Amino acid sequence: MSLPPGFLDELRNRLSLGQVVGRKVAWDQRKSNQGKGDLWAPCPFHQEKTASFHVDDRKGFYYCFGCHAKGDAISFVRETENVGFMEAVKILAGEAGMEVPQASPQEQARADRRTELTGVMEEAARWFRLQLKTGGAAEARAYLEGRGFDAAKLERWEIGFAPEQGGAFAALTGKGMAAQDVIDAGIAAESDRGGDPYDRFRDRIIFPIRDARGRAIAFGGRAMAKDARAKYLNSPETLLFDKGRQLYNHGRAREAAGKGQPLVVAEGYMDVIALSEAGFTGAVAPLGTAITEDQLRLLWRIAPEPIIALDGDTAGLRAAMRLIDIALPLLEAGQSLRFALMPEGQDPDDVLREKGTETMQTLLESEKTVPMVRMLWDRELKQAPTDTPEARAGLMRRLRSKISLINDRDVKFYYGQAIKQFRDHEFRPQNWAPGGAWSKKRSGAASAAAKLSFLAQTPSELQIELLRETVILAVLLKFPGLTETFEPTLEEMQFADEDYQKVLSVLIELYLSHSDEQILENIGQMGLSHVSSRIRSDPYVRVLPALKKDLESDIPQMTVAEQLALLEVNRGHRLEMRQAEDDIADFSDEKVTRRVARSAEAMRNAGVRDDDKTEYQTGPNGARIKKDEKSAFEALLKQIGPQNDP
CATH class of the missing domain: 3.90.980.10 (DNA primase, catalytic core, N-terminal domain)
Structure with a gap:
């Protein structure tokens, strides 16, 4: 609401800043000269023993020489009582005997x-x-x-x-x-x-x-x-009361949070009173309902990360899980929720009466509370079994759907990264390194092998590999969700084209938390738009069966699996041949022959083994590819020139 010109000046003129501040501090009588409006006190905004907080009552300004807080009566009320601008104006206007003008x-x-x-x-x-x-x-x-x-x-x-x-x-x-x-x-x-x-x-x-x-x-x-x-x-809904927009103990908790107390959200009146009496004065409760969207916004105006301390029973946990879905679209940078899990069957009042303040203090400490992203992961993980690849894929699909609700792009990205870390820790423990990072145990070896393989390539072989890489990226850009299926292989994959490698890195980083359009936008922001355009405009990509409309749902996955398998086996064969040449002096002819034979066998196994009459052909990794797609691909390879592909 806009205020008429001169209203704030009149408000400041009617108020004594010394009186406003004096309600919150104890003046240092030795240092202050009240007759001149020169007032000193320990700062109310940070802990100190000396009087470094100065009020110039005549000019209407304060300044702390310790923490450098400064302002006038309005800013002081805003900071100490944790209210917005208009609320502070209304409070001060009431003290000054002024009516805040109404809009109509x-x-x-x-x-x-x-x-x-x-x-x-x-x-x-x-x-x-x-x-x-x-x-x-x-x-x-x-x-x-x-x-x-x-x-x-x-x-x-x-x-x-x-x-x-x-x-x-x-x-x-x-x-x-x-x-x-x-x-x-x-x-x-x-x-x-x-x-x-x-x-x-x-x-x-x-x-x-x-x-x-x-x-x-x-x-x-x-x-x-x-x-x-x-x-x-x-009470019922009235002109005064809207239970979905208000909180029990709001005013006291807001003031306490402004002084550094944690904002704790409990379930009922008794919990709030018990917490407040035990020293946790930033306690509030919703009013007979689950926490609403409006109440969430109200909580975030009081503190950036409220602690949800609902009862440790089935109903309390159910309420916490519902709250996650309400909160996801509203999340912003620096604005989230943490959850304090009460012992099973107990509420905060029970904990305080039976186990004391120290136990509650421990439960509310940041190291003990659970961030919302972890609550989301745990909820979806427990929703269904995850003992098969299909079940795990369903888990990640559900999580991706939930993450898509987040509107803040930075928060969405970091949620995606956190979920991937939880997944790796849960399903790939042998590769989990301290600190929550994915440990690519073979990444160094893979890169070295890839480089050696590249060096051993003929020009036509390089063209073939670039075509395979183009196909893989074209399908993944069209269906980013497939990145989840092939992520372990893709993370260790070294593409021959450096720009392709950069695009692949973006896909691995963003597929879980970003939409297709946002992924392309990020690729553009990295200056790689020309690469994605080159991929989409490639003649073979434009007729690739895996990208056609009305295709069978598993064709894109088959295509990526087949091309990845062929890339790996071809590179492996070249590497074996190169190493065999280097090591020939150290092996007998029979051993070298046996080594090359094994590599050739792997090459043959990567080819077609099914009856030519079948609609699909199957590679060694179990992935299937349509015969017409493989035929089209091989026809294009023949145009490139001689090659060693099966």
Whole structure:
């Protein structure tokens, strides 16, 4: 909302920065000269013992010579109370006795109505608190005492009680409040059968729900009767209260988070109170529902990485897993979630009462909490068995689908990298190196062999290999998901064309986290657009059966498998021949002959072994390729010149 010219200047002129800051600090009387508005104190923004925080009350500015924080009254309220600009303006305007201009008469009328209803809610909160001290609340007081509530704690959290026979509506209207106001505030409801409105809360312990500015907006009621239809009951939706957009203990938690306390999201009122009383004052809870998208945004305005500490039972874990799907599209750089897993069958209140503050502190430490990407991996891993290649492929497909929901491209990329690390650790433990990196044990040897193989090539052989590489990349660019199937081989593959190798590296890095269009965009950003264009415009690629529409779903995979196998066997054969030549002085003729024969046998095995009448032909790796595709490929090879391919 825009403010009229001069409003902020008038606000600053009416306020004493010294008074605003003085609520949060203790002035150093030896160093300060209050008569001149020259004030000093230990800085509220960082831990220190000396008074390095200076306020110039006459000019309306502060500055810390330690951490270099600076600003005016508005910025001070924003930082210390962790609120936005307009919220800070409203807080200060209230202190200065100024009305923040409304954007329209309708908004002004709405604001006035909210003020009226807030007055009703405050009066209701006082009435409920008084009822807790009556004889009819003896059972409720005993229950609260058993949960660790003494008189001071009851007062801090403004706990009240709604009598079994009700009475709130009669009490409030008896004090002159309009019946419709009591109904609109959600304290009472009109009866379908006619007659007087009835009280919504009966025989329940009452927890006032306040907004970020501390105004009573709703109530939560915990039933005393074991057979009550709902153990917890919240106020209905009103002009003041939207349960999907607000949090229990919002204001206190926001201020605590602004001072460095972790923001902990628990499930209910008792959990929040227990955490806060134990020193974890940045605790909040959703209001009777699973965490919503609006509440998530609200949490991220308070802290960049809230800790989700839901109950350690099936329902709590289910709620955590649902939250992942809500959060994925909203993730941004530096903005995520962590999960503190409570012991099975326990909530934060149970942990604190049975195991103490130190145990909870340990559970909330960053090393113990689980990042959201790990929760995502664990959830999908447990969804179905992964004991077959097909099942593992299904796992990675599900994960790729989930990662695609992330809108922030940088976050999406790093999620893809993390998921690949988890996969390698889970399914390729023999190749897993400390620090979470994929250890290419044979990469050095593979590169050396590839280079030696390249040196041994004839010009026509090089053309053939480049054509095979072109085919492989053409299919992978069309179907990036296939990169997952061949990743171990591709990671060790050394292409003859250096630009092709760069394109392959992009595919391996991005296939899991980026769409086809984004992969091509990244290739372009690396200055390799001409390479992908060259691949797509290659005459053979343009007629490649694996890229035709309405093809059988497994043809692209067969094509890549076959070309990779042929690349490897041809290069291996040339390497054997070259090494045999180099080692001939050290071996008998019989041994050299046997070595070359084995290589030739491998070459023959890479050829066709099935009946020529069959539609498919099968290579040694079990992959199948269509006969018409292989025939077309071999025809093109003949145009290139003589070659050693089978």
